[in-house]
Amino acid sequence: MEYSILSDIGSKRSTNQDYVGTYVNRAGYQLFLLADGMGGHKAGNVASKLTVEDLGKLWSETFFDAGTPEATLEIWLRNQVRNENENIASLGKLDEYQGMGTTLEALVIKGNTIVSAHVGDSRTYLMRDGELNKITTDHSLVQELVDAGQITEEEAEVHPNKNIITRSLGQTNEVQADIQALELQAGDIILMNSDGLTNMVSTTEIMEVLEREDLTLDNKSEALIRLANEHGGLDNITVVLIKFEETSEAETQAQEVS
Numbered sequence: 093m094e095y096s097i098l099s100d101i102g103s104k105r106s107t108n109q110d111y112v113g114t115y116v117n118r119a120g121y122q123l124f125l126l127a128d129g130m131g132g133h134k135a136g137n138v139a140s141k142l143t144v145e146d147l148g149k150l151w152s153e154t155f156f157d158a159g160t161p162e163a164t165l166e167i168w169l170r171n172q173v174r175n176e177n178e179n180i181a182s183l184g185k186l187d188e189y190q191g192m193g194t195t196l197e198a199l200v201i202k203g204n205t206i207v208s209a210h211v212g213d214s215r216t217y218l219m220r221d222g223e224l225n226k227i228t229t230d231h232s233l234v235q236e237l238v239d240a241g242q243i244t245e246e247e248a249e250v251h252p253n254k255n256i257i258t259r260s261l262g263q264t265n266e267v268q269a270d271i272q273a274l275e276l277q278a279g280d281i282i283l284m285n286s287d288g289l290t291n292m293v294s295t296t297e298i299m300e301v302l303e304r305e306d307l308t309l310d311n312k313s314e315a316l317i318r319l320a321n322e323h324g325g326l327d328n329i330t331v332v333l334i335k336f337e338e339t340s341e342a343e344t345q346a347q348e349v350s
Contacts (some may be wrong), residue, residue, distance in 0.1 A: 286330040
């Protein structure tokens with residue numbers, strides 16, 4: 093597995109309220125976290141940073157073994173996202189942090205399997221065999237209009253209210269993350285991103301970058317952020333790219349021994 097992480101303030105913002113990190117636990121399972129904060133000049137920074145660091149620390153300290161089933165990882169993600177929502181909501185009662193919140197993309201890599209947790213309108217995509225498929229569903233007003241058949245997916249991408257989200261960490265009510273597990277194949281590329289990328293760069297443009305064989309994974313992250321800035325860079329832009337190569341039998345045995 094190879095990965096690249098890059099975050100940029102964009103062309104118009106004075107601060108970067110996106111926060112991203114990756115953590116490995118004692119079983120060797122890797123967790124990627126991406127949060128896009130909201131709620132004022134300082135509060136958004138706090139919400140995203142706190143969420144990533146809290147979950148990352150818990151992940152590093154939680155004991156899993158090589159045989160931990162995906163269902164156990166799903167339960168861990170669901171419970172910790174719910175708990176972190178309560179933490180952010182409690183802090184948000186203070187005047188200086190009032191109304192703060194954050195989106196969250198969380199992705200566990202366990203062998204050939206990924207387990208994803210999603211809250212908000214940041215996104216996770218899977219690139220396979222020349223097709224880029226969004227594996228998360230936006231928690232947004234515009235997505236509800238799409239689900240109701242009132243507008244098309246194409247209309248949603250340019251809708252003036254597309255940034256109104258309906259679920260985030262920091263709400264006073266209990267927040268449930270969308271959880272799913274997927275099997276990976278050799279050559280798959282996972283893209284996690286804040287909406288600063290997909291609000292500026294089309295799916296076709298993203299695919300063209302990811303398919304380029306002359307670029308390293310870091311080059312592809314740089315190219316995606318450059319495109320977002322060239323198209324206006326209206327928001328912070330964060331990209332996580334993960335390229336999966338099939339784990340050999342020897343590597344799998346080594347992981348199990350460790």
